[in-house]
Amino acid sequence: MIKTILRQLIVLPVIMGVMAMLYACGTANGRAGATANKPFNTTYVLQQGASAVITPAAAQGIAGGATAPTIKLERVNDSRCRVGAVCVWAGYISYSFTLTKADGTTSNFVLSDSMPNGKTSVTQDGLTFALAGVEPQAVPAKNEPAPDYRVSLRVSNTPPSDPTPRPS
Known part of the structure; x- marks a missing residue:
């Protein structure tokens, strides 16, 4: 007992x-x-080689934890036919990015609105990255140096709305 x-x-x-x-x-x-x-939608303007800290993602623990992930515009690839040049094809412009998560791991992606099979948005680790614009938009002249592009990138935690109709 x-x-x-x-x-x-x-x-x-x-x-x-x-x-x-x-x-x-x-x-x-x-x-x-x-x-x-809680949804967020923030636009960052990046020049080639520049990075931005995605602070709303850190506050919500997205992309690896409480430390903020970063996005970097690694490279702008502009193969468009220059004004005044004779070209076989029109070319395209694309933007290469690196996402560094809170734990230090990285992933790469390319965005383009003119590249064959290119995407204007991509979702990685709970974040959606979408092209919002580029300056300058005009193709440079044949003898001009490459411009210092400024790429506007919209970052959100919601998938983008897809305006393209789907076949039924």
Whole structure:
């Protein structure tokens, strides 16, 4: 009888403690999930070689955790036919980016609105990256140096709306 009472005095507080911890973990996860669903949409203007810190993603724990991920415009590839030149094809312009997640891992992607099979947006690690514009838009003249492009990149935690109709 004494053993039974001692067991109950030990087991009951342990069970209560475990249940309290499980409740606390469930409440914390519920709050984190609600925060992660808060939409954001921020536009960054980047020059070649420049980076931007995606702070709304860090606040919501997207792309690897509490440290903010960064996006870098690695390269602008402009193979468009220059004004005044004779070309066999029209060419295209594309933008190469590197996403560095909070844990230090990186991923690369290319965006273009004129490259064959190119994409104007891509989703990686819970973030959607979409081209929002480029300056200058005009193709440079044949003898001009390559311009210092400024690429506007819209970053959000929601997928972009796709205006292209899908075949039924």
